[in-house]
Amino acid sequence: MDLKITKTRMPKDLPDNSKLGFGELFTDHMFNMDYGPDKGWHDARIEPYAPIMMDPATMVLHYGQAIFEGLKAYPTASETIQLFRPDRNMARLNRSAQLVCIPEIDEAFVLCALKKLISIDKRWVPRAPETSLYVRPTIVAMDPYLGVRPSNTYRLFIILSPVGAYYPEGFNPVKIWVTDKYVRTVRGGVGEAKTPANYAASLYGAEVAKKAGYTQVLWLDAIEHRYIEEVGTMNIMFVINGELTTPPLGGSILAGITRDSVLALARHWNFPVAERPITIEEVVAAHGDGSLQEIFGSGTAAVISPVSHLAWQDQVLTVEDGGIGPMARRFYKAITDIQYGQAEDPFGWIVPVDEA
Numbered sequence: 001m002d003l004k005i006t007k008t009r010m011p012k013d014l015p016d017n018s019k020l021g022f023g024e025l026f027t028d029h030m031f032n033m034d035y036g037p038d039k040g041w042h043d044a045r046i047e048p049y050a051p052i053m054m055d056p057a058t059m060v061l062h063y064g065q066a067i068f069e070g071l072k073a074y075p076t077a078s079e080t081i082q083l084f085r086p087d088r089n090m091a092r093l094n095r096s097a098q099l100v101c102i103p104e105i106d107e108a109f110v111l112c113a114l115k116k117l118i119s120i121d122k123r124w125v126p127r128a129p130e131t132s133l134y135v136r137p138t139i140v141a142m143d144p145y146l147g148v149r150p151s152n153t154y155r156l157f158i159i160l161s162p163v164g165a166y167y168p169e170g171f172n173p174v175k176i177w178v179t180d181k182y183v184r185t186v187r188g189g190v191g192e193a194k195t196p197a198n199y200a201a202s203l204y205g206a207e208v209a210k211k212a213g214y215t216q217v218l219w220l221d222a223i224e225h226r227y228i229e230e231v232g233t234m235n236i237m238f239v240i241n242g243e244l245t246t247p248p249l250g251g252s253i254l255a256g257i258t259r260d261s262v263l264a265l266a267r268h269w270n271f272p273v274a275e276r277p278i279t280i281e282e283v284v285a286a287h288g289d290g291s292l293q294e295i296f297g298s299g300t301a302a303v304i305s306p307v308s309h310l311a312w313q314d315q316v317l318t319v320e321d322g323g324i325g326p327m328a329r330r331f332y333k334a335i336t337d338i339q340y341g342q343a344e345d346p347f348g349w350i351v352p353v354d355e356a
């Protein structure tokens with residue numbers, strides 16, 4: 001497929017790299033591609049960043065048929081730019097596509113277009129420590145039609161956003177609220193897809209948690225309200241009795257690429273790993289008998305997010321005396337060192353962005 005490139009005549013001013021937040025600023029260009037029943041995916045193009053014109057009846061606005069991905073491009077000390085396991089994001093975009101009836105993409109082509117987009121906007125890749133360029137591929141249903149059915153037409157776009165260090169004051173633990181009242185997804189639903197419905201469904205519970213003084217919600221399974229699932233945008237891991245333990249991917253949990261990387265590293269280090277169902281009662285009991293050593297979340301934005309407090313019903317469990325455990329630190333360092341090219345990559349996870 002051809003890729004048409006139109007460069008902007010009005011490049012924006014670069015932001016101050018020491019003051020970057022998350023997802024607030026966007027670069028000069030974006031990638032766009034359309035889908036229609038006759039042509040399939042067509043008209044792939046990189047063009048100036050611009051709003052998308054939509055009929056008010058556009059299906060995505062009414063029925064939420066949409067999917068997205070999130071990954072980052074990292075600067076290295078030798079002034080190159082690299083991606084971390086982007087093939088996994090492309091494969092997951094297609095998995096999400098299947099679950100909400102969106103036509104699949106050519107993963108290799110979209111990855112190639114993404115690299116080209118980053119190389120065109122490479123001046124936007126921040127260079128300060130722990131900063132990066134966040135990449136957001138999205139596909140939305142475009143038919144102007146009121147009625148629930150899969151759309152016939154779609155738009156795929158990729159936008160880029162320079163983002164600051166997730167932990168500007170250093171690696172920081174979070175307080176998590178466990179709910180047995182609200183649920184995010186259910187087995188047989190679309191929890192395994194990165195689709196907007198799941199995030200809309202999580203907002204109310206997350207607001208309740210925030211009012212109670214917690215950063216995020218830990219969701220339990222929607223049927224028995226016992227089995228641990230994941231946090232809003234992170235998978236969850238426990239170190240119990242010297243074993244790294246995380247819930248299995250049962251259909252209601254997002255298959256995090258950071259989760260997979262943590263598990264691969266642990267196995268590489270010969271650290272015991274268990275992917276098995278874990279109940280909240282088991283976590284409370286392990287905290288009670290002293291076998292609960294660490295809790296942390298894993299996801300692209302924060303990489304590793306240590307959990308210092310877990311609130312469940314009328315108890316608050318304090319983990320690692322409210323500090324950060326050694327495994328959380330070890331995973332954080334190992335993964336970020338690979339991402340920024342400061343350590344060997346024995347797994348073949350790094351994909352350079354060729355600066356054409």
Ligand SMILES: *Cc1c(COP(=O)(O)O)cnc(C)c1O
Pocket residue numbers: 070194230231232233234235254255256257258259298299300301
């Ligand atoms: C994106 C996301 C994750 C983390 O996935 P990564 O590939 O590690 O970034 C975990 N849970 C949910 C619900 C997510 O949306």
